[in-house]
Amino acid sequence: DAKTTQPPSMDCAEGRAANLPCNHSTISGNEYVYWYRQIHSQGPQYIIHGLKNNETNEMASLIITEDRKSSTLILPHATLRDTAVYYCIVRVATGGATNKLIFGTGTLLAVQP
Amino acid sequence: DGGITQSPKYLFRKEGQNVTLSCEQNLNHDAMYWYRQDPGQGLRLIYYSQIVNDFQKGDIAEGYSVSREKKESFPLTVTSAQKNPTAFYLCASKTARLAGRTGELFFGEGSRLTVL
Numbered sequence: 001d002a003k004t005t006q007p008p009s010m011d012c013a014e015g016r017a018a019n020l021p022c023n024h025s026t027i028s029g030n031e032y033v034y035w036y037r038q039i040h041s042q043g044p045q046y047i048i049h050g051l052k053n054n055e056t057n058e059m060a061s062l063i064i065t066e067d068r069k070s071s072t073l074i075l076p077h078a079t080l081r082d083t084a085v086y087y088c089i090v091r092v093a094t095g096g097a098t099n100k101l102i103f104g105t106g107t108l109l110a111v112q113p
Numbered sequence: 114d115g116g117i118t119q120s121p122k123y124l125f126r127k128e129g130q131n132v133t134l135s136c137e138q139n140l141n142h143d144a145m146y147w148y149r150q151d152p153g154q155g156l157r158l159i160y161y162s163q164i165v166n167d168f169q170k171g172d173i174a175e176g177y178s179v180s181r182e183k184k185e186s187f188p189l190t191v192t193s194a195q196k197n198p199t200a201f202y203l204c205a206s207k208t209a210r211l212a213g214r215t216g217e218l219f220f221g222e223g224s225r226l227t228v229l
Contacts, residue, residue, distance in 0.1 A: 041225075049217070
């Protein structure tokens with residue numbers, strides 16, 4: 001199973017861009033990169049995912065390096081409500097349609113006023 | 114509105130008692146999952162089910178049991194055999210019909226179990 005490595009914590013000033021890195025050097029060619037976030041004592045929330053191309057949605061942008069060994073989640077204008085633990089996950093597929101998503105410990109992003 | 118509902122939100126249990134956590138979804142999703150989260154840690158997969166009447170063990174299934182008699186429901190029983198049951202339990206669901214791609218996981222709000 002491909003594993004991910006993220007810094008345990010990061011700070012970001014309110015209104016500035018938050019750039020959250022993730023290393024996934026053992027990723028396979030057909031594995032996707034997913035990002036979720038979890039606000040304290042709530043269920044995780046899906047943010048974005050991608051395979052090899054950069055992706056953008058209303059919440060964030062995902063930049064994946066050409067060799068796919070790392071990625072960066074970008075929150076363009078961080079707000080206090082973006083304070084959460086952010087998980088970078090690589091899809092693992094076992095057998096047929098089983099798609100386990102393995103969550104690591106994530107990055108605690110603290111947005112400062 | 115569609116979503117996933119977990120109950121109860123908080124639960125206290127005495128040692129040696131079994132307890133069942135409810136998870137219901139009205140998203141018409143095929144796959145459902147149970148995760149456990151301990152303080153300051155990530156999520157660990159307990160059990161998952163791709164279709165009705167079928168489920169598979171995750172990474173930490175010992176001391177837990179599940180059933181999937183209906184598509185909408187995936188209850189988790191924490192048995193007395195689970196040595197450290199105090200944790201935050203999260204249920205999730207995902208459609209399995211997106212051929213060639215994984216769908217996003219939708220999570221419930223969690224159930225916090227405390228063993229006294």
